[in-house]
Amino acid sequence: MGRAFEFRKERKFKRWAKMAVQFTRLGKEIAMAVKAGGPNPDTNSRLRTAIQNSKAVNMPKDRVEAAIKRASSKDAGDYEELVYEGYAPHGVAVLVETATDNTNRTVANVRSYFTKVGGSLGKTGSLDFIFSRKSIFRFEPGEFDLEELELELIDAGLEEIYVESDEEGHDVAVVQTSFEDFGTMQKALEEKGIEVKSAKLERIPLSTTDVSEDMAGDVLKLIDKLEEDDDVQAVYHNMA
Incomplete structure (x- = not known):
């Protein structure tokens, strides 16, 4: 007990x-x-x-x-959005999105996380061939006919529509479109009365890297450390 x-x-x-x-x-x-x-x-x-x-x-x-x-407020500070790209152990690509009011602190922290696990930071744009930026919208499928919705959303830039499970095992409908079509798709969903649960710009890996269970543990150590940092907004990787 x-x-x-x-x-x-x-x-x-x-x-x-x-x-x-x-x-x-x-x-x-x-x-x-x-x-x-x-x-x-x-x-x-x-x-x-x-x-x-x-x-x-x-x-x-x-x-x-x-x-x-x-x-x-006029006294509110500004956040700068920066993206860091690098490789975790075992050749896994990792892309880190940050929002910070102190760039020196952020880059020092991110570099130290990579270094401590045997990884390395790369130059901006070095992972463009691995990740593609996509607009991702999630909502409860409810009574919607997704096949019919697919046809209706093509003109708004729809690339994919599918169903996945959330952390609690509930079905969630996912709409994917290009980075450039975010606003167009957002407007189209609003006009159809669809209550979007989340709308994000995400990095989708175009290729993946296979690793063993032990290797995956090494990579996850880096990801966990990055995600604990207050300056980090999102972390993406291409580990299979």
Whole structure:
């Protein structure tokens, strides 16, 4: 009974820690959206997207409103968005998206994470042949006929539509389009009354690297360390 209690306690702690990281990242995304297009989500599509994504992870409404208010202040600092590319152990490509108010701190931290596990940072653009940037929208399939929806969304740039399972095992419909068609697809989904759970620009690997279970453990050490950093917004890899 004691072990079971400790296990549940550990899982709860990890869940809360993960949630805290998500809230921090979304807070930055909201701030950058407000700085770029103002505090009104009706006229700022990036902010509208950030608010949608915050709802998907149950970020409290008052915390979202506080982030918008802070970013609207004249004294609010700016975040710079930077992308770092490199290789983890065993030749696995890793791409790191960051948002920071201190670039020296961020690059030093990211470089140290790679170095400590025997990896290395590369030049900007060195992984362009491995990752393709795509617009990814997720929503509950509900009563929608996905085959019919596929035909209706082609003019909005639809590349793929499929169903996957979320962390709780629930079905989630996924719409994929090009990076350039993000706004067009977002508008098309809104016009069809589809409530999007999350809308993101993600890096999809065009090729993958096979590794053993032990090798995968080495790579995951790097990924876990990167994802714990407050300046890191997203981490992508091409490990099979």
